[in-house]
Amino acid sequence: MTEIKLYNSKTRSKSIFSPLDPKNVRMYVCGPTVYDRAHIGNARPVIIFDILFRLLRYKYGERYVNYARNFTDVDDKINASALRTGRTIREITNETIKWFISDMQALGNLEPSYSPRATEYIEQMISMNMELLNKGYAYEAENHLIFEVHKYKNYGSLSGRSIDDMIAGARVEVAPYKKNPMDFILWKPSEANEPGWNSPWGYGRPGWHIECSAMSREIFGSKFDIHGGGLDLAFPHHENEIAQSCSLGSEDEFAQIWMHNEMLQVNGKKMSKSLGNFFSPKDLIDQGISGDSLRLMYLGTHYRKPLDWTENKVEESQKLQKKWENLVSNCEFGVISEKVLNAVADDLNTPLALSEMHKLAKSGNVKDLKASGCFLGLFDNPISHKSETILPDEVQNLITELLNERADARFKKDYAKADKLRDGFVKAGLIISDTENGIDWELGENFDLKKLEALKW
Ligand code: AMP
Numbered sequence: 425m426t427e428i429k430l431y432n433s434k435t436r437s438k439s440i441f442s443p444l445d446p447k448n449v450r451m452y453v454c455g456p457t458v459y460d461r462a463h464i465g466n467a468r469p470v471i472i473f474d475i476l477f478r479l480l481r482y483k484y485g486e487r488y489v490n491y492a493r494n495f496t497d498v499d500d501k502i503n504a505s506a507l508r509t510g511r512t513i514r515e516i517t518n519e520t521i522k523w524f525i526s527d528m529q530a531l532g533n534l535e536p537s538y539s540p541r542a543t544e545y546i547e548q549m550i551s552m553n554m555e556l557l558n559k560g561y562a563y564e565a566e567n568h569l570i571f572e573v574h575k576y577k578n579y580g581s582l583s584g585r586s587i588d589d590m591i592a593g594a595r596v597e598v599a600p601y602k603k604n605p606m607d608f609i610l611w612k613p614s615e616a617n618e619p620g621w622n623s624p625w626g627y628g629r630p631g632w633h634i635e636c637s638a639m640s641r642e643i644f645g646s647k648f649d650i651h652g653g654g655l656d657l658a659f660p661h662h663e664n665e666i667a668q669s670c671s672l673g674s675e676d677e678f679a680q681i682w683m684h685n686e687m688l689q690v691n692g693k694k695m696s697k698s699l700g701n702f703f704s705p706k707d708l709i710d711q712g713i714s715g716d717s718l719r720l721m722y723l724g725t726h727y728r729k730p731l732d733w734t735e736n737k738v739e740e741s742q743k744l745q746k747k748w749e750n751l752v753s754n755c756e757f758g759v760i761s762e763k764v765l766n767a768v769a770d771d772l773n774t775p776l777a778l779s780e781m782h783k784l785a786k787s788g789n790v791k792d793l794k795a796s797g798c799f800l801g802l803f804d805n806p807i808s809h810k811s812e813t814i815l816p817d818e819v820q821n822l823i824t825e826l827l828n829e830r831a832d833a834r835f836k837k838d839y840a841k842a843d844k845l846r847d848g849f850v851k852a853g854l855i856i857s858d859t860e861n862g863i864d865w866e867l868g869e870n871f872d873l874k875k876l877e878a879l880k881w
């Protein structure tokens with residue numbers, strides 16, 4: 425296989441990828457804010473970076489590639505949804521995360537190695553904020569902690585714009601407590617009915633950007649290989665992540681390569697609820713369109729080009745999927761085609777990879793078609809192979825016991841204990857949700873019995 429070449433949004437050029445440590449290749453991608461079911465646009469970065477994850481695993485070995493994608497589970501949109509529906513924030517975020525995992529699995533995506541939730545890293549965010557304050561990059565004003573962009577001399581390096589240009593081009597929130605309109609919030613105060621944590625700046629919650637700087641540093645260290653996300657995040661989110669992380673280290677700290685997918689539109693228009701062109705992968709799968717057909721649709725457009733979603737394209741993909749599925753259904757696995765691999769290795773050229781797949785189908789090389797399709801996340805859709813897990817009685821009993829213990833702690837108003845157990849469940853991969861009929865649970869992909877047992881003793 426040839427070398428991997430990737431386009432770096434920061435240098436605006438494509439170059440050969442050479443990881444900092446080939447035994448620990450690290451990729452961080454900004455994940456969803458969990459207040460609503462993921463829409464078809466959200467699935468685009470998931471599929472793109474899943475293809476890259478698969479490629480890196482192929483080249484460097486599965487155990488040497490680490491991929492983290494966060495869940496933003498503290499955000500004003502979540503608070504608004506809780507207020508509107510009368511549900512608790514935790515109920516909303518747990519449910520949305522569960523949906524996200526199963527919807528993305530249905531599109532053939534692998535689970536990342538780490539799926540950190542922002543609320544589990546508040547301590548790290550507070551200590552990073554403290555470092556920024558101590559080093560003179562942040563100032564306090566009216567119970568807020570604010571990053572002062574003029575203090576970081578390379579602010580704007582990702583988008584290549586000056587601070588003044590940015591002010592002119594962006595809808596920035598002008599607030600009386602900011603020295604400069606571009607200064608951004610690291611910490612803000614919470615009302616008693618809003619989620620909050622005690623901090624040196626009072627009871628409050630983090631600003632959005634600090635979570636990715638703090639979580640990537642905790643999981644990967646201050647330097648790692650690839651940082652990805654949708655193009656809409658390049659400014660201000662990624663610009664601000666760079667300012668936070670690089671202020672605390674040298675300029676070459678943090679991500680070495682920045683990758684951004686272009687946006688998905690529907691019939692040439694931006695997706696929006698008012699236009700009625702807003703839908704989720706789940707809606708489409710419920711209509712009988714297979715996850716594989718949808719995945720093929722995404723792969724048909726290069727990630728750095730806008731993807732226009734049309735019914736026509738979906739129909740074409742469905743036809744293609746049926747044709748290929750018939751061809752490979754009863755055959756053995758061949759080898760992954762070098763041409764497919766090389767296309768993907770050339771800055772994720774998935775349209776070229778698909779045209780190589782067409783050639784394999786045409787020449788009757790169905791074994792290699794099958795192997796190459798699996799490499800692209802097709803044909804071996806994990807959902808369709810997943811059988812019900814049968815748990816031994818001891819595990820069932822342990823789960824029941826721990827859930828009872830938590831219910832008991834809540835009844836006795838021992839919220840510290842109840843929260844500790846709930847956080848322990850999350851870390852052990854036991855997904856719980858409070859329903860009208862009591863507590864519902866299921867095991868996540870990362871379920872770890874040892875971690876669950878440790879909660880008991
Ligand atoms: P959000 O939940 O809005 O923070 O978005 C989660 C991820 O989906 C981010 O990487 C966004 O850049 C990406 N995203 C959101 N909308 C679209 C879209 N229409 N097309 C492509 N990517 C999108």
Ligand code: ZN
Nearest residue numbers: 454455636661
């Ligand atoms: Zn982020």
